[in-house]
Amino acid sequence: MISIDYRDPRPIYEQLEKKLRRMILTGAIAANEKLPSVRELAGELAINPNTIQRAYSDLEAQGWIYSVAGKGSFAAMTEQAIFREIQKVKDSFSALASELSLLGVSKEEMIRLIGEAENRD
Amino acid sequence: MISIDYRDPRPIYEQLEKKLRRMILTGAIAANEKLPSVRELAGELAINPNTIQRAYSDLEAQGWIYSVAGKGSFAAMTEQAIFREIQKVKDSFSALASELSLLGVSKEEMIRLIGEAENRD
Amino acid sequence: MISIDYRDPRPIYEQLEKKLRRMILTGAIAANEKLPSVRELAGELAINPNTIQRAYSDLEAQGWIYSVAGKGSFAAMTEQAIFREIQKVKDSFSALASELSLLGVSKEEMIRLIGEAENRD
Amino acid sequence: MISIDYRDPRPIYEQLEKKLRRMILTGAIAANEKLPSVRELAGELAINPNTIQRAYSDLEAQGWIYSVAGKGSFAAMTEQAIFREIQKVKDSFSALASELSLLGVSKEEMIRLIGEAENRD
DNA sequence: GTGGTCTAGACCACG
DNA sequence: GTGGTCTAGACCACC
Numbered sequence: 333m334i335s336i337d338y339r340d341p342r343p344i345y346e347q348l349e350k351k352l353r354r355m356i357l358t359g360a361i362a363a364n365e366k367l368p369s370v371r372e373l374a375g376e377l378a379i380n381p382n383t384i385q386r387a388y389s390d391l392e393a394q395g396w397i398y399s400v401a402g403k404g405s406f407a408a409m410t411e412q413a414i415f416r417e418i419q420k421v422k423d424s425f426s427a428l429a430s431e432l433s434l435l436g437v438s439k440e441e442m443i444r445l446i447g448e449a450e451n452r453d
Numbered sequence: 454m455i456s457i458d459y460r461d462p463r464p465i466y467e468q469l470e471k472k473l474r475r476m477i478l479t480g481a482i483a484a485n486e487k488l489p490s491v492r493e494l495a496g497e498l499a500i501n502p503n504t505i506q507r508a509y510s511d512l513e514a515q516g517w518i519y520s521v522a523g524k525g526s527f528a529a530m531t532e533q534a535i536f537r538e539i540q541k542v543k544d545s546f547s548a549l550a551s552e553l554s555l556l557g558v559s560k561e562e563m564i565r566l567i568g569e570a571e572n573r574d
Numbered sequence: 575m576i577s578i579d580y581r582d583p584r585p586i587y588e589q590l591e592k593k594l595r596r597m598i599l600t601g602a603i604a605a606n607e608k609l610p611s612v613r614e615l616a617g618e619l620a621i622n623p624n625t626i627q628r629a630y631s632d633l634e635a636q637g638w639i640y641s642v643a644g645k646g647s648f649a650a651m652t653e654q655a656i657f658r659e660i661q662k663v664k665d666s667f668s669a670l671a672s673e674l675s676l677l678g679v680s681k682e683e684m685i686r687l688i689g690e691a692e693n694r695d
Numbered sequence: 696m697i698s699i700d701y702r703d704p705r706p707i708y709e710q711l712e713k714k715l716r717r718m719i720l721t722g723a724i725a726a727n728e729k730l731p732s733v734r735e736l737a738g739e740l741a742i743n744p745n746t747i748q749r750a751y752s753d754l755e756a757q758g759w760i761y762s763v764a765g766k767g768s769f770a771a772m773t774e775q776a777i778f779r780e781i782q783k784v785k786d787s788f789s790a791l792a793s794e795l796s797l798l799g800v801s802k803e804e805m806i807r808l809i810g811e812a813e814n815r816d
Numbered sequence: 817g818t819g820g821t822c823t824a825g826a827c828c829a830c831g
Numbered sequence: 832g833t834g835g836t837c838t839a840g841a842c843c844a845c846c
Contacts, residue, residue, distance in 0.1 A: 338640075338642055338645070338648070339640045339642075339650065341640075341641075341642075343643065343829080343830060343831090344830080344831075345830080345831090354555070357555070357556065358555070379831085380830090380831045382830090382831065383830080383831060386830090386831095414556075417556065418553075418556050418557075418558065421549060421552050421553055421556060422553065422558070422566060424549055425546070425549045425550070425553060425563065425566055426566050426567075426569060426570045427570075428542060428545055428546045428549060429546070429566060429567045429570035430570040431542050432539075432542055432543065432546060433570065434475070434478070434479070435478065435535075435538065435539050435542060436539075437539065437543070439564075439567055439568070442546065442567050443564060443567070445543060445546055445547050445550060446547075446550040446560055446563050446564070447560075448547060449547045449548075449550035449551040449554065464835080464836055464837085465836080465837080466836080466837090490817080490818065490819080491818080491819065491820090492817090492818085492819095500837090500838095501837060501838045501839070502838095502839095503837075503838070503839085504836085504837065504838085506819080506820070506821095507836090507837095509819085510819095510820085511635075514632075514635065519701075519702045519704075520818090520819055520820085521701050521702075521818080521819075521845090521846090522706065522818065522819045522820065522844065522845050522846080523817080523818045523819070523844075523845035523846040524701070524817095524818060524819080524845085524846070525817095525818060525819075526818090526819075527701075529702070585820080585821055585822085586821080586822080587821080587822090596797070599797070599798065600797065611832080611833060611834080612833080612834065612835090613832090613833085613834095621822090621823095622822060622823045622824070623823095623824095624822075624823070624824085625821085625822065625823085627834075627835070627836095628821090628822095630834080631834095631835085641833090641834060641835085642830085642831090642833080642834075643829065643830050643831085643833065643834045643835065644829075644830035644831040644832080644833045644834065645830080645831070645832095645833060645834080646832095646833060646834075647833090647834075656798075659798065660795075660798050660799075660800065663791060663794050663795055663798060664795065664800070664808060666791055667788070667791045667792070667795060667805065667808055668808050668809075668811060668812045669812075670784060670787055670788045670791060671788070671808065671809045671812035672812040673784050674781075674784055674785065674788060675812065676717070676720070676721070677720065677777075677780065677781050677784060678781075679781065679785070681809055681810075684788065684809055685802075685806060685809070687785060687788055687789050687792060688789075688792040688802055688805050688806070689802070690789060691789045691790075691792035691793035691796060706844075706845060706846090707845080707846080708845080708846090742846085743845095743846050745845090745846065746845080746846060749845090749846095
């Protein structure tokens with residue numbers, strides 16, 4: 333399900349968060365569905381449990397999941413979380429657009445790039 | 454001219470590189486124009502000279518400037534450097550575009566975002 | 575494994591980079607194999623960790639290795655890195671060949687030299 | 696006649712030495728012909744006289760020119776100097792040949808490279 | 817004066 | 832423990 337790219341310069345917990353966020357968004361993990369336990373996922377990915385814990389904590393703080401002591405962690409997909417996520421990506425997108433404009437790339441070329449863009453993992 | 458944001462999580466030398474890259478690209482620093490010396494800029498920004506050195510050294514390795522021991526550092530703006538820069542930004546842009554698409558943002562909305570995008574520093 | 579020649583005018587980090595590049599190329603360090611840690615190598619060679627860091631950082635920028643904070647540095651051997659390396663050496667080789675030709679050395683003599691050339695460290 | 700490339704990472708005096716060595720070797724400066732004075736050349740190239748002096752001193756130490764106090768510097772082209780020069784280039788050439796061999800470049804490819812090599816400045 | 821290398825020692829985030 | 836950043840201060844070659 334989830335795979336980690338050790339060559340990716342981003343920290344592992346960040347890769348994890350992104351993967352999980354996406355799985356929740358796309359419905360791969362349904363609302364209120366139980367996520368694998370910290371230990372379970374740690375064993376499966378051969379990763380330090382602390383790292384998994386960090387990812388779960390972050391996601392909970394941002395409203396993507398909720399944890400129940402003794403029961404586990406569950407998908408939440410708060411509207412607020414989704415809104416913030418979209419806003420964040422939009423901001424980065426705008427920033428890059430102006431960057432490209434400054435680099436002499438035309439609006440038409442950008443639209444072409446959008447068209448080309450396929451879903452990546 | 455140049456300012457450092459200490460709240461920015463990115464390392465100082467990276468902020469510097471980006472600023473300088475942009476100044477060269479936009480012509481704020483003309484080709485073959487001398488950049489401030491390592492020590493001079495270090496004093497002005499109240500930053501350790503090694504940090505400036507790191508930025509200059511990186512920019513030289515990427516073809517944005519060239520340095521002559523005993524004389525100073527000068528803007529180069531290699532075509533190769535520009536090309537690589539554009540390519541890098543385009544890649545990020547495409548990635549975000551597909552990300553947005555996945556988040557349910559329509560192509561029209563993206564084009565609107567491009568239109569809005571203004572130059573930021 | 576690795577030794578530094580202090581009489582060599584080239585900077586230490588450059589000697590290091592060359593040695594490591596060769597070890598990766600020849601398979602002395604296999605792909606994805608862990609390199610000695612910055613501190614470990616620094617201790618072994620009685621060199622400042624920053625110098626090792628510089629070498630590793632350069633090699634990463636050039637695609638020879640990848641580093642994961644908290645885990646270590648690993649051999650990558652990107653095709654792009656190898657190609658660039660070969661191209662660089664070929665260029666120097668051509669330059670020297672024309673130099674020799676100008677010095678009155680015949681093509682036959684050069685071919686003899688190639689035949690003689692043995693691997694050096 | 697002589698031009699300096701400020702982008703060349705090699706020190707200026709070294710570029711100068713190479714140019715002069717070649718001019719003497721190719722006969723562009725005949726044996727016992729007077730070289731431009733230090734001040735003269737310094738003015739012409741807009742370079743610090745110390746730098747010219749350094750080049751002349753080096754060349755004299757290596758037997759390429761001889762200086763007569765109050766009269767000037769003159770081309771010498773000692774056999775010893777030429778021999779040493781050829782030997783030095785041959786050594787570098789052999790080293791690169793073995794390097795290329797290690798990189799998987801065939802002898803045939805190297806011979807092709809030799810054939811291609813044209814005189815460069 | 818310039819760029820460049822190196823050491824020493826500190827601090828941080830990640831695992 | 833790991834890599835990575837930053838500071839402080841020294842030394843060198845070049846101009």
